[in-house]
Amino acid sequence: MWKPSDFEIPTLGEARVNSEDVPGLKNIAAGRYWVDDDERVPYQCVFKRDSELQTDLAFEKAGARHRLFFNPGEVNAGIVTCGGICPGLNDVIRALYMELHYIYHVKSVTGFRYGLRGLDPSYELEPIILNHERVSDIQAHGGTMLGTSRGHVDVGVVVDTLVARNIHMLFIVGGDGSQRAAHGVWQEIERRGLNIAIVGVPKTIDNDINFVYKTFGFDTAVSFARDALDAAHIEAKGNPNGIGLVKVMGRDSGFIASYATLASITVNYTLIPELEFDLDGPGALLEHLEARIRHKHHAVIVIAEGAGQHLLEEDERIVDASGNVKHGDIGVYLKNRINRYFKERNLEVNLKYFDPSYMLRSLPANANDRIFAADLARFAVHAAMAGKTDLMIGRRFNQYIHVPIPIAVATRKKISLESEIWMAVLQATGQPSSLQSRNRT
Numbered sequence: 001m002w003k004p005s006d007f008e009i010p011t012l013g014e015a016r017v018n019s020e021d022v023p024g025l026k027n028i029a030a031g032r033y034w035v036d037d038d039e040r041v042p043y044q045c046v047f048k049r050d051s052e053l054q055t056d057l058a059f060e061k062a063g064a065r066h067r068l069f070f071n072p073g074e075v076n077a078g079i080v081t082c083g084g085i086c087p088g089l090n091d092v093i094r095a096l097y098m099e100l101h102y103i104y105h106v107k108s109v110t111g112f113r114y115g116l117r118g119l120d121p122s123y124e125l126e127p128i129i130l131n132h133e134r135v136s137d138i139q140a141h142g143g144t145m146l147g148t149s150r151g152h153v154d155v156g157v158v159v160d161t162l163v164a165r166n167i168h169m170l171f172i173v174g175g176d177g178s179q180r181a182a183h184g185v186w187q188e189i190e191r192r193g194l195n196i197a198i199v200g201v202p203k204t205i206d207n208d209i210n211f212v213y214k215t216f217g218f219d220t221a222v223s224f225a226r227d228a229l230d231a232a233h234i235e236a237k238g239n240p241n242g243i244g245l246v247k248v249m250g251r252d253s254g255f256i257a258s259y260a261t262l263a264s265i266t267v268n269y270t271l272i273p274e275l276e277f278d279l280d281g282p283g284a285l286l287e288h289l290e291a292r293i294r295h296k297h298h299a300v301i302v303i304a305e306g307a308g309q310h311l312l313e314e315d316e317r318i319v320d321a322s323g324n325v326k327h328g329d330i331g332v333y334l335k336n337r338i339n340r341y342f343k344e345r346n347l348e349v350n351l352k353y354f355d356p357s358y359m360l361r362s363l364p365a366n367a368n369d370r371i372f373a374a375d376l377a378r379f380a381v382h383a384a385m386a387g388k389t390d391l392m393i394g395r396r397f398n399q400y401i402h403v404p405i406p407i408a409v410a411t412r413k414k415i416s417l418e419s420e421i422w423m424a425v426l427q428a429t430g431q432p433s434s435l436q437s438r439n440r441t
């Protein structure tokens with residue numbers, strides 16, 4: 001259980017600069033952005049009749065502060081993007097640069113290349129000094145102009161690089177792994193007694209980071225996944241006993257699969273990592289699918305990549321360079337099992353398999369994601385300028401907040417049997433709730 005003090009954001013020291021003297025900041029609609037340091041957003045808001053609202057647990061509200069720790073004109077800022085790519089990364093980089101340069105007029109903005117390894121001199125990746133020309137059109141492209149990577153980098157080496165390059169604030173754009181790394185870097189900075197701010201911008205296509213109602217890029221990914229599901233439906237209906245099977249990303253969570261199901265409304269089975277399912281036996285997927293094919297002559301199935309891993313051989317499971325489990329290909333496995341099942345029963349089916357996984361990560365951001373990614377970046381800059389550190393920008397109840405990184409990475413956002421999204425999926429698909437009746441522990 002959290003304590004109120006767990007929600008406190010570390011600061012580098014006493015604020016020394018009056019932000020109202022920063023010309024760029026004065027010119028923007030400061031009324032909208034300026035936030036008093038004691039403004040809070042409650043941690044809990046929904047409460048049942050018998051449980052109390054714990055108003056003492058609250059996040060700090062994000063926004064421009066009246067007083068800054070850093071003198072903007074002296075600041076050298078750094079940006080790094082880590083982990084898998086995601087629509088909107090370039091929007092974040094662009095907005096970080098624009099806010100730092102045009103609003104705060106910082107001295108320099110350095111982009112470290114290929115994730116954390118860009119901060120390890122042994123990789124010999126010379127950083128990029130960002131300027132207007134370099135970033136002005138990057139939002140039109142997917143991926144990240146800085147490159148990204150997975151894999152361990154020593155936090156001591158990262159801090160050595162920050163010191164050597166006289167970086168005052170580092171923006172780490174990445175998922176839970178990157179935010180853990182950010183916390184490690186901050187701990188090392190604190191141990192050395194340095195004044196360097198570490199601010200995280202949460203990123204994952206899977207949307208499973210807590211305290212961000214939806215991660216940037218997720219909206220874009222869902223639209224693309226919806227198109228794949230619609231295509232699978234057309235294929236399924238256009239062939240005798242057609243089955244459209246679509247695999248989407250989602251290492252540990254089924255948000256893309258579930259939201260795309262709701263957006264497409266053509267799906268009959270949604271299989272997600274959080275809920276276990278069986279293939280064989282009475283009432284299990286294959287038997288249910290057979291009944292549907294005999295009755296309706298077509299079906300659409302969406303499966304998230306992390307679903308049904310218990311069905312695969314243990315030795316198919318490997319980890320990536322960052323230590324994340326790399327799942328076996330459940331899509332291909334399911335395709336083969338379905339085909340074999342119907343062949344054994346001498347029942348013709350026409351299964352079309354779609355694997356749009358990587359395609360939905362590499363798109364440029366759609367309109368909503370573009371707005372959101374840029375907002376996160378701007379709030380990250382305000383936080384760092386005020387000398388706040390070891391935090392990630394989040395969003396709760398329509399307000400941007402400062403989330404202490406240890407809280408942000410303590411748990412992962414997941415879909416459960418009892419969640420509203422799952423109820424909606426069951427309703428939209430008509431799949432029996434008994435098909436996946438166990439939360440995965």
Ligand SMILES: Nc1ncnc2c1ncn2[C@@H]1O[C@H](COP(=O)(O)OP(=O)(O)O)[C@@H](O)[C@H]1O
Nearest residue numbers: 082083150151152174175176177178180181322
């Ligand atoms: N616990 C950790 N401590 C330090 N670095 C970490 C930790 N977990 C992940 N990292 C580093 O963070 C970077 C991104 O992590 P990864 O899990 O690949 O992606 P994501 O940030 O998208 O979850 C990698 O360089 C990885 O080595």
Ligand SMILES: O=P(O)(O)OC[C@H]1O[C@](O)(COP(=O)(O)O)[C@@H](O)[C@@H]1O
Nearest residue numbers: 083084175203204205206249250251
């Ligand atoms: O092939 P890669 O780059 O390891 O990416 C695959 C993984 O990345 C994800 O898209 C999530 O990655 P992030 O958490 O880094 O955004 C997973 O769904 C998927 O398992």
